[in-house]
Amino acid sequence: MKIGALARKTGTTAETIRYYERTGLLEEPPRTAGNYRDYGPTELARLRFIRRARDLGFTMAEVRQLLSLSDDPSQSCEAVDSIASLHLREVDRKLGDLRKLRTELRHMVDDCQHGAVGECRIIEVLSG
Amino acid sequence: MKIGALARKTGTTAETIRYYERTGLLEEPPRTAGNYRDYGPTELARLRFIRRARDLGFTMAEVRQLLSLSDDPSQSCEAVDSIASLHLREVDRKLGDLRKLRTELRHMVDDCQHGAVGECRIIEVLSG
DNA sequence: CTTGACCTTGTAGCCACTACAAGGTGCATA
DNA sequence: TATGCACCTTGTAGTGGCTACAAGGTCAAG
Numbered sequence: 001m002k003i004g005a006l007a008r009k010t011g012t013t014a015e016t017i018r019y020y021e022r023t024g025l026l027e028e029p030p031r032t033a034g035n036y037r038d039y040g041p042t043e044l045a046r047l048r049f050i051r052r053a054r055d056l057g058f059t060m061a062e063v064r065q066l067l068s069l070s071d072d073p074s075q076s077c078e079a080v081d082s083i084a085s086l087h088l089r090e091v092d093r094k095l096g097d098l099r100k101l102r103t104e105l106r107h108m109v110d111d112c113q114h115g116a117v118g119e120c121r122i123i124e125v126l127s128g
Numbered sequence: 129m130k131i132g133a134l135a136r137k138t139g140t141t142a143e144t145i146r147y148y149e150r151t152g153l154l155e156e157p158p159r160t161a162g163n164y165r166d167y168g169p170t171e172l173a174r175l176r177f178i179r180r181a182r183d184l185g186f187t188m189a190e191v192r193q194l195l196s197l198s199d200d201p202s203q204s205c206e207a208v209d210s211i212a213s214l215h216l217r218e219v220d221r222k223l224g225d226l227r228k229l230r231t232e233l234r235h236m237v238d239d240c241q242h243g244a245v246g247e248c249r250i251i252e253v254l255s256g
Numbered sequence: 257c258t259t260g261a262c263c264t265t266g267t268a269g270c271c272a273c274t275a276c277a278a279g280g281t282g283c284a285t286a
Numbered sequence: 287t288a289t290g291c292a293c294c295t296t297g298t299a300g301t302g303g304c305t306a307c308a309a310g311g312t313c314a315a316g
Contacts, residue, residue: 002293002294003293003294004292004293004294013273013274014293014294015273015274015275016272016273016274018295018296019272019273019274023272032281033281034280034281034282034294034295035280035281035294035295036281036282036293036294036295037294037295045255045256048255048256049254049255049256052253052254052256053254054272056229056232056233056254057229057233059271059272060271060272066250066251066254069245069251070245070251070254070255072245073244073245073246074244074245074246075244075245076242076243076244076245077240077242077243077244077245077247077248077250077251078242080240080245080248080250080251081237081240081242081248081250084233084236084237084240084250085237087233088230088233088234088237091226091229091230091233092230094226095223095226095227095230098219098222098223098226099223101184101185101219102216102219102220102223104184105184105185105212105215105216105219106216108212109209109212109213109216112205112208112209112212114204114205114206114209115204115205116201116202116203116204116205117197117198117200117201117202117203117204117205117208118201118202119205120205120208120209122194122205122208122209122212123194123197123198123205123208125180126177126180126181126184126194126198127173127176127177127198128173128176128177128180130262130263131262131263132261132262132263141304141305142262142263143304143305143306144303144304144305146264146265147303147304147305151303160312161312162263162264162311162312162313163263163264163311163312164262164263164264164312164313165263165264182303187302187303188302188303189302
């Protein structure tokens with residue numbers, strides 16, 4: 001499988017895959033006679049893992065840890081749990097921030113009387 | 129007022145203020161005899177405006193537009209309203225995404241039996 | 257007259273990509 | 287066989303919004 005096909009199968013782009021390789025998240029695959037990257041099912045599975053974790057908002061550093069933990073299936077999953085729980089707390093925090101922010105924005109927009117900028121509530125709020 | 133004092137009054141840092149100046153968000157202030165930036169109440173108000181808008185999640189580009197709109201108080205505030213409403217919709221979208229993500233993470237973490245990595249639900253979910 | 261807090265410029269780094277440019281490969285069609 | 291075109295290669299630079307230095311200048315207090 002060439003890089004474009006792998007990209008399509010994983011909802012990524014060739015650029016992103018090469019970027020993951022550069023940064024060590026993916027290993028260098030074998031090459032075809034024409035020097036094209038040649039991927040198999042192992043790399044596909046690994047990239048899918050990476051994409052799922054990224055879509056769930058894990059950072060590249062966390063993904064790296066999760067990958068290396070998943071490579072050793074006999075050890076305790078305490079570390080995995082701790083990474084995921086920490087991330088969950090982080091997401092909760094962001095949700096709280098975003099909800100507060102939304103309320104403020106909502107008020108601002110609702111109070112706007114659509115008149116002149118000089119009396120615009122939005123500008124007033126921002127100006128303090 | 130020197131840059132450090134302005135930073136303290138606005139909850140920023142001197143580096144950020146200089147960055148805003150570099151990128152044209154703030155104008156170059158006058159200088160003291162010793163070549164220090166010398167800020168007055170106008171710059172303080174402008175920086176406060178910028179910080180409030182940034183804290184509400186507006187991008188630098190949006191802040192730039194809001195600033196130039198607020199400079200002309202006689203025109204209609206339609207454009208201001210449209211920037212704010214668009215941003216509000218964007219925030220709503222992000223909130224939705226984050227809520228979905230939280231649910232998935234929550235399930236993952238809840239299902240983890242804290243055993244071996246080989247049976248870890250978190251790793252299973254990520255592996256597909 | 258030295259200490260130390262503050263300031264100056266300039267450059268590089270962060271994250272996670274994304275966007276080129278300039279050229280090579282491989283396959284279908286005329 | 288030639289040509290066109292999609293795809294691939296490497297390398298470099300840019301995005302947003304800062305943040306972190308390094309190497310040096312300024313200024314008030316002790």
